[in-house]
Amino acid sequence: MSEAVSEASAVEESLQAFIQTLRDSEIYQQFVDASEQLEADDEAQSLLKAYQQKQQQLQGNEFDSSVMSDLQKLQTELSNNETIQQHRAAQEELVALLEQTNDVISKQIRREFAQSLGGGCC
Template structure:
């Protein structure tokens, strides 16, 4: 016997899932690290420099000097505690979301929330 689920039931369950994700340790750490990243002037400066160098490389093509500067900036970013903590928290949160997606996919019997690439047309 199958139970018909109403839109209200689905909405309530989605809100419950969202609340559970928001209450997870992974999300909490991600949100805290994101907040620290946004207020850390040194980290923001490094990120902006890195983006600017990437843009310059895209606009002017391959340039050994710019590549070396990018590599140096990438190392400086890796050494920056705020950026490093953010990247670790982001990775852990994305893993949680991927695991959640996998469980939903298994329950409905098809891929859920995965890009298949391209559009319909």
């Protein structure tokens, strides 16, 4: 039993070291900074909220071309908003880093480490 506890402790210690290394990484810090900027940007928040409301409106009703048109206009505005684009770029870089990490772990253990089993909404 003590061998299993020792092994679990070693894994936990390594995990905590990995987490700290991730938190200290430039990619993660850029994501955190971009997230904070996004939260503080009233215009970007307003655009995101309006976009979500239009999406819900479109899903809740039968097809409405005016709602679809509004949604497309909002999509363009989202694409042109610098704060939103910086956040998306930072998020994509962080996801790429985590995918690379997953690939390395999977290769080392010779099994798919983090695989989706479905069931999510997105």
